[in-house]
């Protein structure tokens with residue numbers, strides 16, 4: 472419950488988003504009989520925990536954390552600190568399959584969740600990464616329509632035929648198609664570790680506890696696929712069998728700082744000593760700043776660095792190669808534009824200086 476003193480303090484400090492989130496969280500908690508709160512050990516999760524713990528007077532919330540098999544030692548220590556600070560237990564869950572096992576069985580994540588999903592589907596059909604029209608490929612590879620549509624930047628409807636598509640297409644990653652055609656992957660790509668190391672164990676725990684509410688620390692401003700998947704702070708998940716509430720969903724970066732200062736919330740060593748901007752699975756290849764992160768991991772948690780390189784090494788190499796390719800193509804495109812030419816992968820611009 473939010474007490475009147477806290478209400479007034481937040482009001483007078485001008486923390487309206489925070490105040491609003493406390494009121495909403497209080498209402499949501501009151502409407503739940505059994506709530507679970509998913510702790511990641513990251514900074515958004517720290518704020519969420521602080522808020523939920525303040526409001527949960529009847530202690531009906533169960534806190535849990537999933538050990539994916541690739542977790543910072545600093546995160547594990549931080550969880551112990553949080554338990555002491557709030558006098559709570561954070562239940563440690565095991566993954567259905569750990570990340571190393573998933574990667575071994577299904578393949579390595581590459582670039583983003585969506586790209587990995589589509590490439591995994593294509594690989595399942597033994598796709599040869601051909602540059603052919605959608606109709607031709609649909610005939611050659613039946614039962615693989617969504618991934619082929621992604622690959623062809625087009626979708627097919629029986630009534631309208633083939634139409635150009637941009638939103639869920641490979642062109643969202645510039646030069647990726649050209650890169651893959653020139654450098655087909657010789658290893659399996661998959662996003663299955665997210666499913667087996669995160670989603671499924673959470674789902675099992677929700678069922679086991681009979682929870683009607685799951686609380687997570689996702690912020691819209693954090694960006695990425697996680698936040699892009701949601702439009703509001705509340706949603707109903709049929710597959711999980713309970714509602715989901717994201718108390719800090721609308722927090723901007725400045726609301727977050729405001730909260731940290733107002734309530735004295737501090738974060739794990741991952742932020743305060745290592746200098747990471749975000750935590751999560753160590754060395755996840757979906758990170759946009761993976762090279763910077765790897766340098767930090769090598770310095771502070773060298774064993775985990777070795778593990779990450781061993782598990783995700785192929786993805787790191789392939790990503791680096793793609794980024795170098797895209798950089799070169801961009802430079803060539805710029806140069807070609809200057810000369811009033813168009814730039815295609817097969818073009819021979821031998822006289823154009825290469826950027827890489």
Ligand code: SF4
Pocket residue numbers: 539570580662664665666668669751752754755756757
């Ligand atoms: S966040 Fe990355 S490393 Fe972690 S489970 Fe998902 S894809 Fe795998």
